[in-house]
Amino acid sequence: MDNGNTEIRFWGGLRTIGGTIISIEYEKARIVFDFGFIFSSGSNILDGDVRVRKSKQVADYLALGILPAIDGIYRGEDIQGINLLAKEQDERETVVLVSHMHLDHMGGAGMIDPDIPIYVTDDSLKLYETLEVVGEAVPGYTPNFRACTYGATFYVGHIAITPIAVDHDVIGACGFYIETPDVALFYTGDFRLHGNHPNMIEAAVEYVRSRGLDVLIMEGTTLHSVEDMKQPLVADPSLPKNMLREAEIVNRMLEICKQTDGLAFFNIYHRNIERLEALIQVAKVSNRKLIFELETAYIASRFLKGTDFSVYQSADVKQQRENSTLPIWMEQLLALYETVDKDLVNLHPNQFLLQISYENALELLDLNCENSVYLHANGMPLGDYDPNYQRLIDFLHKQGIPRYDVGTSGHAAPQHLKYVLERLKPSTFIPLHSFYPERLVPDHSRLFLPEYGVTYGIKQNKIIKKGLQVDEKSLH
Numbered sequence: 001m002d003n004g005n006t007e008i009r010f011w012g013g014l015r016t017i018g019g020t021i022i023s024i025e026y027e028k029a030r031i032v033f034d035f036g037f038i039f040s041s042g043s044n045i046l047d048g049d050v051r052v053r054k055s056k057q058v059a060d061y062l063a064l065g066i067l068p069a070i071d072g073i074y075r076g077e078d079i080q081g082i083n084l085l086a087k088e089q090d091e092r093e094t095v096v097l098v099s100h101m102h103l104d105h106m107g108g109a110g111m112i113d114p115d116i117p118i119y120v121t122d123d124s125l126k127l128y129e130t131l132e133v134v135g136e137a138v139p140g141y142t143p144n145f146r147a148c149t150y151g152a153t154f155y156v157g158h159i160a161i162t163p164i165a166v167d168h169d170v171i172g173a174c175g176f177y178i179e180t181p182d183v184a185l186f187y188t189g190d191f192r193l194h195g196n197h198p199n200m201i202e203a204a205v206e207y208v209r210s211r212g213l214d215v216l217i218m219e220g221t222t223l224h225s226v227e228d229m230k231q232p233l234v235a236d237p238s239l240p241k242n243m244l245r246e247a248e249i250v251n252r253m254l255e256i257c258k259q260t261d262g263l264a265f266f267n268i269y270h271r272n273i274e275r276l277e278a279l280i281q282v283a284k285v286s287n288r289k290l291i292f293e294l295e296t297a298y299i300a301s302r303f304l305k306g307t308d309f310s311v312y313q314s315a316d317v318k319q320q321r322e323n324s325t326l327p328i329w330m331e332q333l334l335a336l337y338e339t340v341d342k343d344l345v346n347l348h349p350n351q352f353l354l355q356i357s358y359e360n361a362l363e364l365l366d367l368n369c370e371n372s373v374y375l376h377a378n379g380m381p382l383g384d385y386d387p388n389y390q391r392l393i394d395f396l397h398k399q400g401i402p403r404y405d406v407g408t409s410g411h412a413a414p415q416h417l418k419y420v421l422e423r424l425k426p427s428t429f430i431p432l433h434s435f436y437p438e439r440l441v442p443d444h445s446r447l448f449l450p451e452y453g454v455t456y457g458i459k460q461n462k463i464i465k466k467g468l469q470v471d472e473k474s475l476h
Contacts, residue, residue, distance in 0.1 A: 006024065010432070018103075019037060019038035020432060078111075100189060110139050121174050171274075186424070187217045191219070194244075216428070223436045233417075236415040249407070257373070258286070265354050268355070279353065293357060298329060301333065307338075342363075358381055374404065377407040
């Protein structure tokens with residue numbers, strides 16, 4: 001039997017949220033996607049108090065299981081004494097693909113040998129270049145990012161890669177349609193149907209269906225356990241009850257702002273450019289002046305037209321400015337935009353919509369918080385799995401500031417996942433990026449739950465394990 005020459009291996013993300021890392025090889029060509037850090041029990045030692053050894057970061061992260069032990073990805077000097085081939089010893093042509101600019105998908109990009117190209121979409125590249133300026137570059141080397149364009153196919157050897165636009169809560173997100181002489185595969189990346197662009201997902205589905213599909217690899221972030229989700233999933237594109245659409249964020253924020261005659265604070269994840277646009281709209285309708293923190297203001301200046309916002313000048317920033325110790329980008333930003341400080345805010349608190357992120361929470365101590373509200377709109381910390389989440393709640397309670405969750409997920413609801421799966425009807429379906437991937441059972445496809453440490457051969461609708469057809473127990 002001809003097993004084909006295409007091999008696939010899974011290095012991370014099979015039963016975790018994030019950390020998806022997959023490699024596909026055909027002859028001497030290889031692609032790897034994505035490349036976020038893999039967090040596990042071994043990585044808990046990095047609690048913020050333990051010092052990261054920068055000179056041994058790659059080796060330490062490999063030892064802790066944060067990075068995958070893949071041949072031909074790392075520089076030789078970074079893996080001395082480790083049983084791995086260095087990039088310079090590997091004859092394969094390797095490129096890395098990154099679906100979007102969230103840390104769980106690209107946080108490890110700086111650990112990769114910078115001679116290896118890392119392809120991201122045009123908007124993702126622009127976002128990363130912006131994040132570099134404000135101090136949010138990934139640790140390690142400067143990644144060798146290269147731009148690719150939605151719908152434009154490029155090649156690594158005989159592997160064809162086509163980036164496909166998807167809707168996620170960050171600009172530039174994509175999936176990858178991948179073809180080798182043996183197989184047609186689609187990796188969705190992270191996506192949703194309840195964002196502002198469900199048409200992107202419909203277009204992606206139509207494109208993939210028109211090209212043909214053997215293997216679908218899809219995220220399953222929102223899947224729950226059997227105990228939580230007792231009923232079988234039914235494909236349904238309609239919006240679940242109580243799920244807020246991205247388009248409804250503005251009205252929800254406006255409702256809350258109208259309830260107070262005090263300050264309105266907000267906490268967002270500023271890589272979500274559409275959320276910045278929503279805040280500009282909220283400020284206009286509520287007759288409040290929108291004030292961004294410096295980093296967010298810089299990102300907004302790069303992606304949004306106009307100057308419909310001001311910049312918050314904290315006491316620390318004011319002191320640095322007086323001492324001429326501000327970074328150049330901050331000086332230039334403060335010269336371009338109106339600045340607002342605590343004194344002005346405290347004079348007329350009901351006239352402002354002010355960003356206070358978790359790291360700047362102590363700024364609240366300088367502000368008149370009487371009758372104020374705190375709009376928590378998917379900013380860090382995101383949930384109770386993060387110890388800082390309860391710390392934020394406790395701090396706001398002590399200040400007498402009510403907190404409102406006013407956000408929506410970047411991930412498709414379970415019934416939306418099933419809807420996309422059944423629209424695509426692949427021969428083989430591989431769910432991952434989930435604690436419960438087995439919960440997404442296809443009606444017309446084989447469900448395949450791969451294992452770590454195994455190289456599989458793939459050819460059309462067959463998946464081969466070490467030269468043998470996969471055990472039927474893995475196909476449901």
